[in-house]
Structure formats: C-alpha cells, structure tokens
Amino acid sequence: MPRPRKTQISIEDTLYYHCCSRVVRRAYLCGNDPFSGINYDHRRDWVQSLLLKLESIFAIDVAAFAVMSNHLHVILRVDIETANRWSDRKILEQWHTLFKGDDLTKKYLNGDVLESHEIKNLQRLIAVYRSRLCDISWFMRCLNEPIARRANKEDNCTGRFWEGRFKSQALLDDAALLTCMAYVDLNPIRAKMAETPQQSDHTSIQLRIQSALKGETPPNLLPFIGHEKENQPTGIAFSLQDYLTLVDETGRIIHNDKRGVISSNSKKLLDKMDIPHENWIKLTMEFGLLFHGPVGSIEELTCYCQHLQKRRRHFASCCKYLHIS
Known part of the structure; x- marks a missing residue:
C-alpha cells in the first residue's frame, strides 16, 4: 500500500527528492508505438517545457530530469527560504x-x-x-495533470494516463544526490536511446552541456556552485566540470558495455562523496533497483526515520552500496 506523502518528506533532513512518474496504459511519451505506428516524440517537448515553466513559478528547483518513452524522472530541491521571502x-x-x-x-x-x-x-x-508553492506534491500535480489531459485529448480517450501517484525518494546526503543525478542523466544511454550525454535529448545533462559550451548556466536548472562556502548562492555543492566528466566517462562505459576506466579526477570526486569506486557503475545502472526508499548514510537514515517517527530503518541494508564502510 502506498505510504502517505507526509511520511516520506522531511525537510528537516533534506531538501532534495527524486520523483518518478510512469505511464499506466500502453501509451508513449515519445518514439514510435509499434501497435499504432504513431510517433509521440512531441510529448517529451510538452513535459520538458512545462517542467521548466513550473520551476519558475514554484519555490522548487530542478536539479536533474530525464523524460523517457513511458516515464519521467526529476530531482527537485524544495526552497523554503524563497517561499518565505516572497x-x-x-x-x-x-x-x-x-x-x-x-x-x-x-x-x-x-x-x-x-x-x-x-x-x-x-x-x-x-x-x-x-x-x-513549495510543496512537491503540488508541483508534480501541476506537471502531470495537464500532460495527462492533453495526451488523453490527443488519443481521444479518458481515464488514467499516469500510474496513480508519483513516487518520491528522499536523497539524504551529497553522495545520494550525486549518484541519483548521474542515474537520471544516464537514462537515455542505459536505454540505448543515445550514445553520449550530449545526444541525450530531453535531459538536464544535455541542457547543462549546451550551456557550458557557451560559458553559460541553464536558467531553469539548479546551478553547480563547487564545494560549499559561506555566502555562496544556493546550488549543488560540487564542480560542474567534475560532474560532466564523471557522467561522460560513466556513459562511455555503459554504452560500450565494457569495464572501462574512471579517471583519477573522477575518482577524487567519488572519494569526496565517500562512494566506493567499485560500486559506481552498479549504482548508476541499478539505482532504481537498489534503492526503493530514502537514500543516504546510516546516520542520515537514522535521523530521517526518527524525525518521521518511523520505528524501523527500512532500506538500511542498501546503504552498503553507497558509502565506504
């Protein structure tokens, strides 16, 4: 049975949440439907455009996203301070x-x-x-409902388009955030829809690469700010260049289906996040299978469960993959 959203969201422990919505019926967001022969690629434009529009309306930042054939991944950061300042x-x-x-x-x-x-x-x-305006459930509602109505109208049908409620997952520390972002950004490569992150349409990584080539930052994505220091703007606390390099190297390994090599610079980033090198490919390939609930260190997970008054630390065994013991 699905758990109430209030038992999964703890702003006291983390502002970052990984959300996923999946199409319920034999329907497509993009690509060619082999049964009808219809191409639905334009629907991914609908989702991406609305997602980035909502980011400018809500006090919620988009850290990463990937719009796939029949599902959507998005990593959101709740910006309570902005909502209170308005x-x-x-x-x-x-x-x-x-x-x-x-x-x-x-x-x-x-x-x-x-x-x-x-x-x-x-x-x-x-x-x-x-x-x-700083509620993830309302953000996802304002994203999913218009898409569902528009798709149903195009398909000339009624009923559910999305698989009930979206799934949300608390990302409790920087290691969880880094790993989940890479997992989301590498979705098209794992699905063999693209060969490189730069060719991965309708993803945050493609927008970041395109902007970086111009020396810019995507206006509707949460920026990378390097390692946290006082008086810095809000953002992701590691280097954009380090992240792009790590995702590119990981994508090459996944695409070529070979062991490959992670560079020394990328290993340094993994070390800073306390992520075991030997687990990295498994984490980016199987994140959705390994983690079905909150993700983070045992310490962070313990605090999260205490604040939500959970009697048991569910999913604690999964933490062994993410952090060096």
Whole structure:
C-alpha cells in the first residue's frame, strides 16, 4: 500500500527528492508505438517545457530530469527560504499563473480596498498558497495533470494516463544526490536511446552541456556552485566540470558495455562523496533497483526515520552500496 506523502518528506533532513512518474496504459511519451505506428516524440517537448515553466513559478528547483518513452524522472530541491521571502502579492501573482484564483485574490491584486473580514480570509488563502508553492506534491500535480489531459485529448480517450501517484525518494546526503543525478542523466544511454550525454535529448545533462559550451548556466536548472562556502548562492555543492566528466566517462562505459576506466579526477570526486569506486557503475545502472526508499548514510537514515517517527530503518541494508564502510 502506498505510504502517505507526509511520511516520506522531511525537510528537516533534506531538501532534495527524486520523483518518478510512469505511464499506466500502453501509451508513449515519445518514439514510435509499434501497435499504432504513431510517433509521440512531441510529448517529451510538452513535459520538458512545462517542467521548466513550473520551476519558475514554484519555490522548487530542478536539479536533474530525464523524460523517457513511458516515464519521467526529476530531482527537485524544495526552497523554503524563497517561499518565505516572497511577499503576499508575489505569492498571489505566482499562484495566478497556474490557477484563476477567486474574487477576493483578484480584488487584492487590483488594489481594491478590502473589508476586515476579507483581510482575514485573504491571509488564510495566502498562507495556503505559500505552502503549496513549495510543496512537491503540488508541483508534480501541476506537471502531470495537464500532460495527462492533453495526451488523453490527443488519443481521444479518458481515464488514467499516469500510474496513480508519483513516487518520491528522499536523497539524504551529497553522495545520494550525486549518484541519483548521474542515474537520471544516464537514462537515455542505459536505454540505448543515445550514445553520449550530449545526444541525450530531453535531459538536464544535455541542457547543462549546451550551456557550458557557451560559458553559460541553464536558467531553469539548479546551478553547480563547487564545494560549499559561506555566502555562496544556493546550488549543488560540487564542480560542474567534475560532474560532466564523471557522467561522460560513466556513459562511455555503459554504452560500450565494457569495464572501462574512471579517471583519477573522477575518482577524487567519488572519494569526496565517500562512494566506493567499485560500486559506481552498479549504482548508476541499478539505482532504481537498489534503492526503493530514502537514500543516504546510516546516520542520515537514522535521523530521517526518527524525525518521521518511523520505528524501523527500512532500506538500511542498501546503504552498503553507497558509502565506504
């Protein structure tokens, strides 16, 4: 039985979550359907465009994503601080880009005078919307529902398009984040849809490479900021170049189906993350099979379970693959 989302999300322990949605019926997001002969590649554009649009509306950052033939992977970072900094007007403006709102919120945005009882109701609504704009469930709802309606309309049918609720997975430390990002970015190579990360369409790694070649940073993706220091902007706490090199080398090994070699620089990055070299390929090939719940060190997993009042540390045995013991 699926667990309530509130028993899986602990902002106190981590801001990063790996989410996955899968198509329920014999339907495609992209490629050629062998039964109908129809090509659905354009649907991946729908998902990517909406995903990056929602990133600019919600107080949630996109760290990585991959839009595949019949499923979607996305790694999200909840930005509570930004949501709390937004003014009341900003909250309503962001919400109105997604929903029509009601007469009260429209009245406030138009600058009309509000009665005392209206002010109280407005403050209640703003508190609700502020919470929703940094809520992963609302983010995924606003992503999946429009895609489902649009696909059903195109297929001239009704019913579920996605496999019920999306799956979410807490990434409790930098090693879990690095490994999961590489797993997500290498999806097209594992599926033999692409030979290199640069050729992997509709992925965050392709956007990062294209921007890096121009000396830029993708505007709708959480940036790499190197190793964390004081007064640095929010971002991923390791080097972009190190990450791109590691993913490229890993992709070559996976594509060629050979043992291959991970360079000394990439090994240094793995060492900093406390990830065993000998487990790296297995982790990036089988992350989804190895980890069915929260991912991180035993210590991080223990704190996570305590904060969510879980009696048992489920999935603790999987931690042996991720961290050097």
